[in-house]
Amino acid sequence: MEAQYPAHWEADVVLSDGGTAHVRPIRPADADRLRTFYSRLSEESIYFRFFGPRPRLSDREVTRFTNVDYVDRVALIATIGTEMVAVIRYDRIDAEEAEVAFLVEDAHQGRGVASVLLEHLAETARENGIARFVADVLPANQKMMGVLKQAGYTAQSRFADGVVRMTLDLTPTETSQAVTASREHRAEARSIERLLTPGSVAVVGAGREPGGVGQTVLRNLLGADFTGPVYPVHREARAVAGVRAYPSVTAIDGEVDLAVLAVPADGVIDVVKECAEKGVRGLIVVSSGFGETGPEGRARQDELVRIARAYGLRVVGPNCLGIANTDPAVRLNATLAATVPGRGRVGFFSQSGALGTALLQRVAQRGMGISSFVSAGNRADVSGNDLLQYWEEDAATDVILLYLESLGNPRKFARLARRISRRKPIVVVKSGGTTQGVPTGHAAQVLGLPDTALSALFEQAGVIRVDDLIQQFDVAQLLAHQPLPAGPRVGLVGNSDALALLAVDACARAGLEPRPPVNLGARAGAAEFGAALAALLPEVDAAVAIYMPPIPGRAAEVAAELLRVAREGGKPVLATFEGQLGMPAELRVGAEVPERGSIPSYAAPEEAVRALAHVVRYARWRERPAGVPVEEPGVDAAAARGLVERLLAAPADAPPAGAAESRAVPAAAAGEGAERVLSEAEVAELLAHYGLTVWRAEVVASPEAAVDAAERLGWPVVLKAADPEAAKRAGTVRLGLAGPDGVRDAFADLLRQLGPDAVLAVQRMVPQPAVPTVVNVVEDPGFGAVVSFGLGEVTARLLRDEAYRLAPLTREDAAELVESPRAAPLLFGEYGYPPVAVEALEELLVRVGRLADDLPEVAGLDLDPVLVGESEVVVLGARAVLRHPGGPRPDGGPRRLS
Numbered sequence: 001m002e003a004q005y006p007a008h009w010e011a012d013v014v015l016s017d018g019g020t021a022h023v024r025p026i027r028p029a030d031a032d033r034l035r036t037f038y039s040r041l042s043e044e045s046i047y048f049r050f051f052g053p054r055p056r057l058s059d060r061e062v063t064r065f066t067n068v069d070y071v072d073r074v075a076l077i078a079t080i081g082t083e084m085v086a087v088i089r090y091d092r093i094d095a096e097e098a099e100v101a102f103l104v105e106d107a108h109q110g111r112g113v114a115s116v117l118l119e120h121l122a123e124t125a126r127e128n129g130i131a132r133f134v135a136d137v138l139p140a141n142q143k144m145m146g147v148l149k150q151a152g153y154t155a156q157s158r159f160a161d162g163v164v165r166m167t168l169d170l171t172p173t174e175t176s177q178a179v180t181a182s183r184e185h186r187a188e189a190r191s192i193e194r195l196l197t198p199g200s201v202a203v204v205g206a207g208r209e210p211g212g213v214g215q216t217v218l219r220n221l222l223g224a225d226f227t228g229p230v231y232p233v234h235r236e237a238r239a240v241a242g243v244r245a246y247p248s249v250t251a252i253d254g255e256v257d258l259a260v261l262a263v264p265a266d267g268v269i270d271v272v273k274e275c276a277e278k279g280v281r282g283l284i285v286v287s288s289g290f291g292e293t294g295p296e297g298r299a300r301q302d303e304l305v306r307i308a309r310a311y312g313l314r315v316v317g318p319n320c321l322g323i324a325n326t327d328p329a330v331r332l333n334a335t336l337a338a339t340v341p342g343r344g345r346v347g348f349f350s351q352s353g354a355l356g357t358a359l360l361q362r363v364a365q366r367g368m369g370i371s372s373f374v375s376a377g378n379r380a381d382v383s384g385n386d387l388l389q390y391w392e393e394d395a396a397t398d399v400i401l402l403y404l405e406s407l408g409n410p411r412k413f414a415r416l417a418r419r420i421s422r423r424k425p426i427v428v429v430k431s432g433g434t435t436q437g438v439p440t441g442h443a444a445q446v447l448g449l450p451d452t453a454l455s456a457l458f459e460q461a462g463v464i465r466v467d468d469l470i471q472q473f474d475v476a477q478l479l480a481h482q483p484l485p486a487g488p489r490v491g492l493v494g495n496s497d498a499l500a501l502l503a504v505d506a507c508a509r510a511g512l513e514p515r516p517p518v519n520l521g522a523r524a525g526a527a528e529f530g531a532a533l534a535a536l537l538p539e540v541d542a543a544v545a546i547y548m549p550p551i552p553g554r555a556a557e558v559a560a561e562l563l564r565v566a567r568e569g570g571k572p573v574l575a576t577f578e579g580q581l582g583m584p585a586e587l588r589v590g591a592e593v594p595e596r597g598s599i600p601s602y603a604a605p606e607e608a609v610r611a612l613a614h615v616v617r618y619a620r621w622r623e624r625p626a627g628v629p630v631e632e633p634g635v636d637a638a639a640a641r642g643l644v645e646r647l648l649a650a651p652a653d654a655p656p657a658g659a660a661e662s663r664a665v666p667a668a669a670a671g672e673g674a675e676r677v678l679s680e681a682e683v684a685e686l687l688a689h690y691g692l693t694v695w696r697a698e699v700v701a702s703p704e705a706a707v708d709a710a711e712r713l714g715w716p717v718v719l720k721a722a723d724p725e726a727a728k729r730a731g732t733v734r735l736g737l738a739g740p741d742g743v744r745d746a747f748a749d750l751l752r753q754l755g756p757d758a759v760l761a762v763q764r765m766v767p768q769p770a771v772p773t774v775v776n777v778v779e780d781p782g783f784g785a786v787v788s789f790g791l792g793e794v795t796a797r798l799l800r801d802e803a804y805r806l807a808p809l810t811r812e813d814a815a816e817l818v819e820s821p822r823a824a825p826l827l828f829g830e831y832g833y834p835p836v837a838v839e840a841l842e843e844l845l846v847r848v849g850r851l852a853d854d855l856p857e858v859a860g861l862d863l864d865p866v867l868v869g870e871s872e873v874v875v876l877g878a879r880a881v882l883r884h885p886g887g888p889r890p891d892g893g894p895r896r897l898s
Helices: 028-039 043-050 059-066 113-127 142-149 174-196 213-223 265-278 295-310 356-365 384-393 410-420 451-460 469-481 497-509 526-539 555-569 605-623 637-649 659-664 680-688 703-713 740-754 794-798 811-819 824-828 838-854
Strands: 011-014 020-025 073-080 083-092 097-104 132-137 154-160 163-169 201-204 230-233 258-261 282-285 314-316 322-325 332-335 343-350 370-375 399-404 426-430 464-466 489-494 542-547 573-577 675-677 697-700 717-721 733-737 760-764 770-780 784-791 802-806 858-869 873-875 878-883
Touching: 011 174, 020 113, 020 295, 028 059, 028 073, 028 083, 043 097, 073 113, 083 113, 097 113, 113 142, 113 174, 132 142, 142 154, 142 163, 174 282, 174 314, 174 322, 174 370, 174 384, 201 213, 201 265, 213 230, 213 332, 258 265, 265 282, 265 295, 295 314, 343 356, 343 384, 343 469, 356 370, 356 469, 370 384, 384 399, 384 410, 399 469, 410 451, 426 451, 426 469, 451 464, 451 784, 451 802, 464 469, 464 605, 469 605, 489 497, 489 526, 489 605, 497 542, 497 605, 526 542, 526 555, 542 555, 542 605, 555 573, 573 605, 637 680, 637 838, 637 878, 680 878, 697 703, 703 717, 703 740, 703 760, 717 740, 733 740, 740 760, 770 824, 770 838, 784 794, 784 811, 784 824, 784 838, 802 811, 811 824, 811 838, 824 838, 838 858, 838 873
Parallel strands: 097 132, 201 230, 201 258, 258 282, 282 314, 343 370, 343 399, 399 426, 426 464, 489 542, 542 573
Antiparallel strands: 011 020, 020 073, 073 083, 083 097, 132 163, 154 163, 322 332, 322 370, 675 878, 697 760, 717 733, 717 760, 770 784, 770 858, 784 802, 858 873, 858 878
């Protein structure tokens, strides 16, 4: 029987030049593929691998190389199309060490194939308990030594008998993780660059009838004056739109970098194969009839992506509007939209194809420009994460706009956004739908989290989330053309007292600090506006100018003076300028498209203030230190991992003690996979490995048992409902019981309240006033480990007054978690409460975040209640569920395309 391997060992990957390949374990059926691969190798490549000439592999060698057990002997291959282009393998030497070797076809060397294979093989080795790779390398084989040295693992080398023996410690390090992230970034950015800067474009399905999808794309390409050749493809026509046509992609005379597919859905796969044969590097599939139509279309879409990636192509779409690049050296409009804005500093990604045309029209109407535009439609392959990687490096893009209907890999999005937002603002409109043919309601809820959690995670990453497209453009034009404000102080100058007062109210509602408005009167002209603004700017962080003259006529003079003063002041200036929206010509710097220093105008001052408030919060986030997760003392992650593995491996013939506690685990923890609800003792042991102590509680069945427990634990005690659901009800805890009679009376009282079958527990009472709080962890299928925090008061629970952050937590993240709930002032000495040990609470949150990040097997963890006193934090209740994760986290492990 053929050995089996985990499904997550297969992956599509992006290579360093932007092409794609498929990585998977070798199988016995690959024997002929291996022979063919070997026949294409140069003598030098064979010599470096086998230390001598070997013209061909024997049948015995082929059998041995293709038959592995996926434990002690593992081999991974990279394929492009149906051909094998590289292989890497390890053979176990002892319990923790294995010998590694690889071969890459000469034609594909230098594309990063070996590096990505090494990442994947190292991950499989760690899963099989292997801690080190050793490799014997000839001194002349600099390429192999380079791959091993540059992986970022701790490496040692020694020379003996004419061979360099290299040893790699496979424990992930900050360096190895940084190397992986850097390679991923360069590869994905390059793959998008190839799409947006093609040297030639073919339009497949460009019909002769005006108004057809294919001909529309063709005419838009020609109308934009694309700088390279354009090739219509039509089975019968000799020319389309006055341009020579070809019967197939393969019949085109020259090279084709990009192909736009506008053929019926059932014919797309055949065209993709033609494009692969031609050597096309990227596809835009504007055709519909895929994932948006239901299960059959979804299957067709999956096949499209599988074949395209297998042959090294990235795909935009299907069911998309297309892509555009306003770079004068490219002038690409491969979209269905006739109107594409001029050159600008904004990159725009839209998941919606149908909405894309309207979006571009609105951008153009505002006088804004764009650097590039991608409409991903069903987002079967190219996603917003790919564009983030590209725009991070694109010197022509200063601001990134995303219209998202769903998040493909939320954890990766958060990682990328957190890094990119430090340099370039990201403005997101997150709708509640999807184009994948499945109604989802709010996509965040599909991920198991409320929408407030999604907003909090965006905030953690520095992403500006807005409610609608109007707000997105309002914020974008401010970010693209004005500097960031240094604070919340806002100055107001104008010739309308009523509008100025509306702006003051808007500032107060948005959390800004408005100064008394300067009202210049209805007759004010350029000199008055200039002098007032110049006097105001040194005292504020941003200014809003309101120019709504009763008699028009001096707009150009006023605008010129506003531009001059704003440029000299160096602070952001916004305007409500004659009610114009966008970038009016009078307020522009630059002739054709607005350049940096242009003043954005808003139809009403409230809209200007709303945009400014978003930018102020973003600027404040950028000013805070990025922070890094810190190593807390007393953490033994290895012991915790060993405990989790033992608990998951142990038989579960009977439910553990406290099994009823599973009802308190967050609903998002439920799902497929073997689960284990931990007993109180097991949870306490797990938490102890992270320096966290749970106060002991004893379940009691009678009043006398409760008294005995109190004697053991120490007086005073509390008596409480042990069932988590009952414990959420008000009045289910009796505090300050100092003697046996009090315990007996409390026991009887709780049974009358909760019923004769109620389960009660005794616990030592915290000897100081304290604020009850709740800390939760959920392993979300999209985001990974998410930590939430809130106060334990009944009102706070009812209102879901919680804050969320992705694990692991920095000290800054923990501080924001504590400060974010609306009831947080109770922790800081307000409303008559004494100040409590906030720093100790933050340390607890950091430790919980470390546990959550280390152990994806922890599907859910509740610490409830956590009492925060004046000098210490006490965990009174803890519940947890473990689950086999079934593979790496999203964005975990080696590089792969989602």
